Amino acid sequence: MTIDPLVLMTDVDQATERLIRTAEGLEPGAETAPSRLPGWTIGHVLTHVARNADAYTNLLTWARTGVETPAYATPTARAEGIEAGCRRPLDEQIADLRDSHERFADAAAAMPAEAWTFHLAATGQSAAVVPWARLREVEVHHVDLGRGYTPEDWSDAxxxxxxxxxxxxxxxxxxxxxxxxxxxxxxxxxxxxxxxxxxxxxxxxxxxxxxxxxxxxxxxxxxxxxxxxxxxxxx
Known part of the structure; x- marks a missing residue:
């Protein structure tokens, strides 16, 4: 199933806004409440989604410039970033979600057509799969918050x-x-x-x-x- 990555970015924008609205409706201190993922709080999930946006921004930068820019700087950076940010107050996490999404959206908008065909060694696929991968992260982890958003809210596509x-x-x-x-x-x-x-x-x-x-x-x-x-x- 193929789709224009820039068309798919509209779905990423909308899915991210839905996630942010859910986060904005949480009670103060909810970042420390358990999520549906074993061992992870809501703060872990929100921080992971933000850092994942930055990781995919790095991959699009790699595809656009040809300069190797791994998703995460080191093998342990993903886990370290989540742990470092998961206890921040909810308003900081929401701002982080918005800012990281804007960086990702800007990186996608800056991609010339040929850059989407760039083969990313880190994924074994072209850069064109990155918007789908980001959409999958946002939609699935929105469910993982356990705060009313379920797979029934996913689109058919x-x-x-x-x-x-x-x-x-x-x-x-x-x-x-x-x-x-x-x-x-x-x-x-x-x-x-x-x-x-x-x-x-x-x-x-x-x-x-x-x-x-x-x-x-x-x-x-x-x-x-x-x-x-x-x-x-x-x-």
Missing amino acids: FALRLLREIVAGAGKDAPALVLRPHGLDHSLSIGTVTDGTPTIGGPTRSIASWLAGRTDGSDLTVSPDGGLPTPPKWK
Whole structure:
């Protein structure tokens, strides 16, 4: 599934604004409350989303200039940045979300057409995938705040692209599954499918969020009858 990266940036803008509105509605001190991610507070999630914007800004700068600019300066910089910022007051974190998004949006706007085809060694793909990667981070981690935004709020296009990405990245050794999203005229498969492979049916959002570890799959069907299998591990 391909899309003009600058068109996708509109979705990134809108998703970021939704996330910021959720953060602005939190009570003072909410940054220390637990998120839906084990071991992470809401402050961890918000700080991670901000630092992720800076990481992708670095990759776009690399693509535009040709000067190697890794997403994170060192192998430990990602974790260190999250830990350093997660306890800041909520208003500082919200300002950081806005500022880091603006830097990312400016970096995307500065990209000449040919720079989007630049192969990023860090990702193994072209720079054109960066806006999608950023959108995925914002939408999935918005759910991780656990403050009212759920996979039901994802757009159809986002849910389908996320589902296809998870399926494509699962690999041949993943537990075998056949997936039948409602409204899709063909099934998707993970792993090596045999006659006994379970078939999972349901709304695209539900299958995608279950595979992403964000829902329990309670609204999905399994054929032959039985409990839901353990989905392959997703990042």
